[in-house]
Amino acid sequence: MKTKPADPGRRAGLQAAAAALGLLAIAPAALHAQPKPFDLAALMALLAQRKGGEARFTEERTVSTLDNPLRASGRLSFQAPDRFARYTEEPTTESMEVQGNQVLLKRGSRTRQMALDAVPELAALADAMRGTLNGDAAALQRHFKAQVSGNAARWVLLLTPLDLRLARSVQQLEIAGLGPDVRSIDLRLVGGDRSLMLVEPLAAAAAPAAPAKK
Numbered sequence: 001m002k003t004k005p006a007d008p009g010r011r012a013g014l015q016a017a018a019a020a021l022g023l024l025a026i027a028p029a030a031l032h033a034q035p036k037p038f039d040l041a042a043l044m045a046l047l048a049q050r051k052g053g054e055a056r057f058t059e060e061r062t063v064s065t066l067d068n069p070l071r072a073s074g075r076l077s078f079q080a081p082d083r084f085a086r087y088t089e090e091p092t093t094e095s096m097e098v099q100g101n102q103v104l105l106k107r108g109s110r111t112r113q114m115a116l117d118a119v120p121e122l123a124a125l126a127d128a129m130r131g132t133l134n135g136d137a138a139a140l141q142r143h144f145k146a147q148v149s150g151n152a153a154r155w156v157l158l159l160t161p162l163d164l165r166l167a168r169s170v171q172q173l174e175i176a177g178l179g180p181d182v183r184s185i186d187l188r189l190v191g192g193d194r195s196l197m198l199v200e201p202l203a204a205a206a207a208p209a210a211p212a213k214k
Contacts, residue, residue, distance in 0.1 A: 050180050056076075171188040
């Protein structure tokens with residue numbers, strides 16, 4: 001007895017139905033899947049991609065006892081895991097280099113070296129900068145409550161002091177960036193004083209061209 005060949009139209013219909021059932025089987029999971037939020041962990045992972053770099057900065061400081069803001073400019077340098085330096089070129093030449101627990105301050109012919117933990121407020125701000133640049137959430141959370149907004153392309157990190165002694169002088173520190181680059185640092189002090197630093201990363205030096213083959 002010969003088997004009647006399946007109707008092509010019916011077979012196509014069965015295949016379509018099976019495919020639809022397959023889609024329905026995975027649809028609930030797909031419907032419940034949510035994009036991963038851009039949180040502190042995601043920001044730290046993004047920033048940790050950079051192991052070092054240099055940038056130009058311009059800073060405007062508003063001081064309540066002065067009629068006009070103070071302006072400065074210069075260069076920033078960072079090398080993972082714990083070296084951060086600021087070299088001010090205008091209006092005066094001075095520098096601050098932080099490495100480990102040591103701070104080296106230079107102004108004109110004067111040089112001063114000190115332990116970072118001798119000034120807890122400075123240590124906290126240094127941890128905020130190095131923690132951000134190094135993608136180290138633990139360093140940030142030692143001294144600050146950290147809140148992240150935005151996305152990987154354009155983000156804002158708001159740091160609010162946890163330590164009561166630090167909170168007496170620092171209201172908040174807002175760091176904003178584009179991708180893995182920090183682009184602004186806004187430090188607001190209790191009493192209304194403020195320092196706003198705009199940062200322009202310097203492009204890495206071009207690799208030397210390979211010698212021409214003979």
